[in-house]
Amino acid sequence: MSPSSSGRATNDAKSTRAAAREQKREEKARKKAAKGPGYFAQMKQVYRITKEHDSNITLKLIAIALGVLVIFLILGLLLNNWITWLLIGLPFALLAAVFFLSRRAEKAAFSRIEDQPGAAGAALSTLRRGWIVDQEPVQVDPRSRDLVFRAVGRPGVVLVTEGPTGRVKKLVTKERRRIGPMIQNVPIHVINAGNKEDQVPLRQVAKRMKKLDKSLTRDEVSKVHKRISTLRSNSLPIPKGVDPMRARPDRKAMRGR
Numbered sequence: 001m002s003p004s005s006s007g008r009a010t011n012d013a014k015s016t017r018a019a020a021r022e023q024k025r026e027e028k029a030r031k032k033a034a035k036g037p038g039y040f041a042q043m044k045q046v047y048r049i050t051k052e053h054d055s056n057i058t059l060k061l062i063a064i065a066l067g068v069l070v071i072f073l074i075l076g077l078l079l080n081n082w083i084t085w086l087l088i089g090l091p092f093a094l095l096a097a098v099f100f101l102s103r104r105a106e107k108a109a110f111s112r113i114e115d116q117p118g119a120a121g122a123a124l125s126t127l128r129r130g131w132i133v134d135q136e137p138v139q140v141d142p143r144s145r146d147l148v149f150r151a152v153g154r155p156g157v158v159l160v161t162e163g164p165t166g167r168v169k170k171l172v173t174k175e176r177r178r179i180g181p182m183i184q185n186v187p188i189h190v191i192n193a194g195n196k197e198d199q200v201p202l203r204q205v206a207k208r209m210k211k212l213d214k215s216l217t218r219d220e221v222s223k224v225h226k227r228i229s230t231l232r233s234n235s236l237p238i239p240k241g242v243d244p245m246r247a248r249p250d251r252k253a254m255r256g257r
Contacts, residue, residue, distance in 0.1 A: 043098075046105045053108035060104075061097045068093040110203040120162035120193040121149040123205040130154055130218065131209075132225045137162075139171040148175055152225040155212035156187035160205060165192045179228045186224055187215055 050057050072089025076082030110123070124133045131153040138159075139148035146163030148171045159175055161168040172190055180188070189212055192199045200208050216224065 043101075046101060049112075050101060050105045050108045053111055054104055057101070057104060061101060064100050065093040065097045068096045107203060110201075114195075114202060117145055118147065118162075119202055120147060120160045120205070123193060123202045124149055124151050124160060126206045127151065127153075127209065130221070132221065134229075139175045141167075141171060146171060148172060150175070150228075151209070152221055152228070153209065154214040154216045154218070154221060155209070156189060156215055157183065157224065157228070158189045158191060158209050158212070161190065161192045162194070165194075165196070165198050168192065178231060182227050182231065183224055 047057070054060075069086065069089050072085045072092065073082055076085025079085065106126075110119075116122075118137070121133075121135075121137060124131075127133060131151050133151045134149065137147040138150045140146070141163070144163060144167060146168045147161070148168065149160045149162070151158045151160065157179065159172055161172060163171075176188055189209075191205055191208055193202055193205050195201060
């Protein structure tokens with residue numbers, strides 16, 4: 001092999017190794033992006049969101065953690081083994097602080113979306129297994145921008161409204177008439193989301209829904225949703241700017257996952 005051929009072979013080998021390393025880096029970056037932010041990155045995001053609405057959150061977290069440690073320290077002193085009990089109390093103190101932060105973060109997240117169109121639909125995003133939630137409003141008043149969202153679960157069909165209670169009654173009645181004939185024996189519940197006297201605060205909507213009496217099995221939930229989802233309203237006037245997906249609070253971040 002001539003020196004020039006040997007040099008070209010060496011350069012080709014180096015280029016191949018460099019390309020392989022670059023491909024590995026890109027693959028690693030894709031996997032990292034697919035996994036999403038890690039636990040500490042999520043907790044940092046939760047803390048930042050909460051601090052925007054509660055400037056004293058740092059002092060409160062420290063006070064809660066110290067309070068738990070004091071309790072364990074007192075127990076340790078009573079049992080003549082304060083060092084061991086203090087060490088046992090450390091993870092409990094951290095857990096208490098994280099739990100308090102998650103609750104405050106949830107409240108802050110709902111405060112951020114409270115006045116946005118589609119906020120009632122965002123409240124439904126906190127529902128866990130057992131519920132099928134329609135991503136877009138099923139009834140809309142283009143003038144007043146009142147909305148009705150729908151979820152199907154073991155209690156039946158739940159309509160969550162957004163707008164003054166007296167004004168959204170027309171939309172609720174319209175939706176009842178639309179889906180009623182398809183699900184004659186299925187309960188239809190109505191929850192009016194908002195901060196007025198006759199409404200349910202956003203952060204309590206999901207909790208109120210979970211407390212409803214169950215009347216359907218899990219299989220029936222799926223069948224009911226499929227039945228009413230066949231009713232399409234192609235002329236549904238969705239107001240510009242209503243995007244419940246964008247208004248959703250990050251539930252995983254609030255739980256620190």
